Amino acid sequence: MHESDLNQYLNELTSMWRIRHFEEHVAQLRADNLIAGSVHLCNGQEAIYVGTCAALDLRRDAVFPTYRGHGWAIACGTPLDALFAELLGRAGGVNGGRGGSAYLSAPDHGLYGENSIVGAGAPIAAGAALAATFDGSGRITVAAFGEGAMNQGSVHEALNFAAVYQLPVLFIVENNRYSELTPIASMVRSDRLYSRASGYGMRGVRIDGNDIDTVRETAIQAAAHTRSGGGPVLIEAMTQRLVGHYFGDAQLYRPDGEVEQAREDEPIARLTRLLAARGVAQAELDAIRDAAHQEVAEAAKRALAAPLADPSTIEEHMYA
Amino acid sequence: MHESDLNQYLNELTSMWRIRHFEEHVAQLRADNLIAGSVHLCNGQEAIYVGTCAALDLRRDAVFPTYRGHGWAIACGTPLDALFAELLGRAGGVNGGRGGSAYLSAPDHGLYGENSIVGAGAPIAAGAALAATFDGSGRITVAAFGEGAMNQGSVHEALNFAAVYQLPVLFIVENNRYSELTPIASMVRSDRLYSRASGYGMRGVRIDGNDIDTVRETAIQAAAHTRSGGGPVLIEAMTQRLVGHYFGDAQLYRPDGEVEQAREDEPIARLTRLLAARGVAQAELDAIRDAAHQEVAEAAKRALAAPLADPSTIEEHMYA
Amino acid sequence: MPDTATIAEPTTLSYAMAVNAALRRALAERGDTILFGEDVALPGGVHGVTRRLRTEFGERVFDTPISESAILGGAIGAALMGRRPIVEIMWADFTFVAFDQLINQAANVRYVSQGRLHAPLTVRTQQGATPGSCAQHSQSVEALFAHIPGLRVCLPATPQDAYDLTLAAIGCDDPVIVIESRALYHSMKGPVTFGTEWPTIGGARTARPGTDITVVTWGATLHTALAAAEALHEEGLEAEVVDLRWLNPLDDRTVLESVARTGRLAVVHDANLTGGFGAEITSRVAENGIPLLAPPVRVGTNDLRIPAAPSLQGAAIPNAATVAERLMKACTAGSLS
Amino acid sequence: MPDTATIAEPTTLSYAMAVNAALRRALAERGDTILFGEDVALPGGVHGVTRRLRTEFGERVFDTPISESAILGGAIGAALMGRRPIVEIMWADFTFVAFDQLINQAANVRYVSQGRLHAPLTVRTQQGATPGSCAQHSQSVEALFAHIPGLRVCLPATPQDAYDLTLAAIGCDDPVIVIESRALYHSMKGPVTFGTEWPTIGGARTARPGTDITVVTWGATLHTALAAAEALHEEGLEAEVVDLRWLNPLDDRTVLESVARTGRLAVVHDANLTGGFGAEITSRVAENGIPLLAPPVRVGTNDLRIPAAPSLQGAAIPNAATVAERLMKACTAGSLS
């Protein structure tokens, strides 16, 4: 393995661990009622975020994920302290606690906002790409959403809108098989969702979303294609979540053994096996995991010590 | 030609003339300001209505067209007097003048209602088909809309909804090339709209919508397919309007010669040529045209003589 | 669970299970009902409100794609054909992705067809902020529905009303929006009498009698208002609390009659003030010329988006203490002229 | 057309062409503007409001698919990135197919991001009934927008305001809904002064001074109210007519000040009464304790769907005669207590 390839893998492993540990901390904070309300964790889907962001230039590109967006936020480089603080309702959160887990943004890091309305981010991402056709920025945008969102009218409109103007946008379908508690198979007759792209005259591919190499290389190609005016691309990334839809989901709807199998197939386990097979020492792999854990734990601690959002500020920023 | 075939053709010619004359009368009444507001005429698209209705049993089936729905209403058998009266704001209109040209219904004749919101009738038609899966009626439903409506979110949702439950509904796309004043080519990247059907796991076909044989036979097959539980079918019927989007449309957006060519290709001219070629006497063809004209003219006259909708009734029927 | 239809003794149920009991009765007694929505069937609803109904009623209860326009349009179409659909829109905030189907479609059916068609569908949804809920999952939007002629609108505030109003909605031959309270689903338990009659729509309820001020409210805010009334009581002031229950049909007679007695009016709601339904209540009292001892008061959320952080939500949305303070002031305010 | 930006002498323009002049100036002076919607570019709009803009401004003006969610979402996304989009939703009734993008998306941007993001988009639409217009193309829905914190809302009633308010909307750094009047597009002509300043948002206008009653109105209904005021004048009564112009920001001070002088209040709108914005105005006057000589009056459409037939529409929607009659009664009604 080339040294640069190895470094890339190790960085990706770090990034994925950072996300995983973040989510595990969030689960604990939620269980302890230090975080209030619904949280949607992305454990198991990390390769999509890390792989895609490798294709982006986040000083100009813009990412529009869903409520399940912590992984995107971290892959974009949003500071962990400010993310924890946001979920914990602290003044120092990326949105001072106003957004919360499911609707936060960090535009300084290219994260133009989670969205808690299924499908609603897709036309907004298309619009951000539309701006690029006027402002000479060379920006591309990413609209990320789940497979269930493919049945929402706004996603359809966004796909056609992007196709007709050949907008520089990547539609990333994070196909984790379930929409809340219902399997995609019971919500569509044809589950080859990427195949809808051709009806819009748009490129569509299905990939293994748990393989960091595949995600990264697909994203790099697709980004180059769309950035150079080739039009939008739809990437259906197959993955699985290792956890419930939201914190507290008992997952009774998942068949026996599914989660166990998913633990074998998840991207961190896969990259770890790959690196071990290519001769990276177990100690080094463990050190990466542990360093990420420590980074996350310290960020959480700092956020917990920070002051809550100040109620006297609630009237601010309603209008220009 | 078999006598039964000939009779069928002659009936279809009569029906198409009835629609054409109706629309021409409406245009005149609108020009004379006896009809108020927007009217959307269907001149040139008659084969779609007459051909499809041949496949329906309107005692139980249900049709959901758009504002461009006079042709559907007539093909369903709605009395001309009551249709004229509706457009003229008369008490005797199918909806007592409340619906008007663009939003009328005549459920006694299987016409469950025009719709003036682009795309909105599609999920409603799917729902009417859903009812059939519970009520044992054997009903199928027709959702008819223009090619431009294919980009509306509600149509997308309806197509997927119908596909996933294999609902007995036909989606008829009346592709007349324009949406109001804008050509479809500038609103989609791929103009093979029927090809979107496969993405939903649904049958989709494109047909010559100006050929009464093709429309009728396609509709009969599709109706049998969907009535027997085979699932929804999308039929993209290619046609052209001979007139503007609405009354008063100067049609500056249409290229030179397009309307002239359309007059050659329109379904009445085509069926007339076919029948003449098969030996039907010109006099008989003329008589059919004239009889339809007279029927329509008399209906218009009766409707014009009828009383206006009574303002004192406006509070009625708001609630059960 | 016992056969709900024949029991006269009250049973203690959570708000969520009271809705469930109503749905179960409707599905059992009315063969024309069908129930569908996102996650309502096999999973039994993300809040558990529809649980066991799929098991009991089979394919009349089914899960849908995430397609609110198809859900609502589908319900309208099925209703036109004689079914009596009950659908769930998981959050009231989500109705806006498919608002057309309610405003331009369902609401028009009966009137425009001169009564030849009707659309007896029930849309169950829920609203309100709960700690941490984001701005897209926290709004109180009843005023938008209440401005649409043709839609019936109710907001049950107790388990008994969750049961009764749900049944009344299902029995109604017009489209009804039932706005439930997520906050109350599992936190509020109370006695429910099932009765044998099928309840009908409409009618406010005087939740607490009083003489010093009339407090009009609806939905989960009732409990805020009742707590505030209790605080007033400790100060020797008696607030009469009227739970509207139905915004359409609106029982303004109960309100007018109460205000005529107390001479003071406050309206309390979680929704933001400008254009909230409190304005309608205040206006009805004013235009009916009911003499007031002091200007009427509206208590609601200031015109803000809803922040997620609990500390911020707490400051934005009326609570018992802030309401009590406003009521106290209203009770002691001077005469109008 | 002359260069609109530098002319001080008033020009006579139709309402539609006044909007057109504002759009033209915005596109010419602000390079960050883009304009899109259904049929707005090559065809110049189904009502001709955007004509010639495509020719003059090229690809910054473009036609879209029939996809209102994509249009509004697209505008939001472009606005987030520094464009200043102006979009048309052809009829206000059609906003409901994409209402989410306004309520849950555009309205939240600034507040939830603590001002780090903002969405300076202008949504032009038009509303009202015209003879024969169907129930899905006839509603007056301003109250729905005015209940949403985060959205600015205006309704120009004259060519001058069509010009000024459009520019103010475009210049505003928040999402603005401009509700135009289809009925006025070509029927109303008037003087327009272009000015050199860029107008800003907000501010009611006293369209007619008077002493006997304050009549609050907005949008095309202004002309109904003015005609009614003229009829009153012939009876010796002087109505002061306040054209709100902006429902958000709401200039209630002008209203309160006028009512304090006249002692009587009527609100007139085309929208249906229950939950209409008239309720908000009536409530503001009541809760501010402005003494009234008689109960306030709301004149609007009864809570009906809008029928298409002109004879029915005429009976449903307020006109100068019915408004004058109500105002007359209000002016002569006895004291409150």
Ligand SMILES: Cc1ncc(C[n+]2csc(CCOP(=O)(O)OP(=O)(O)O)c2C)c(N)n1
């Ligand atoms: C318009 C709308 N409808 C319904 C919901 C409720 N909801 C939240 S997440 C979700 C499932 C989405 O599934 P999918 O798109 O596959 O994404 P995933 O959660 O699996 O990442 C639903 C139905 C919503 N937030 N918005």
Ligand SMILES: Cc1ncc(C[n+]2csc(CCOP(=O)(O)OP(=O)(O)O)c2C)c(N)n1
């Ligand atoms: C939701 C919505 N958006 C826009 C319109 C305005 N509008 C009316 S007809 C029409 C064009 C529809 O074109 P198409 O679907 O091809 O049908 P056609 O009129 O050609 O029959 C448009 C945009 C509408 N009525 N509803």
Ligand SMILES: [Mg+2]
């Ligand atoms: Mg999923």
Ligand SMILES: [Mg+2]
């Ligand atoms: Mg067309």
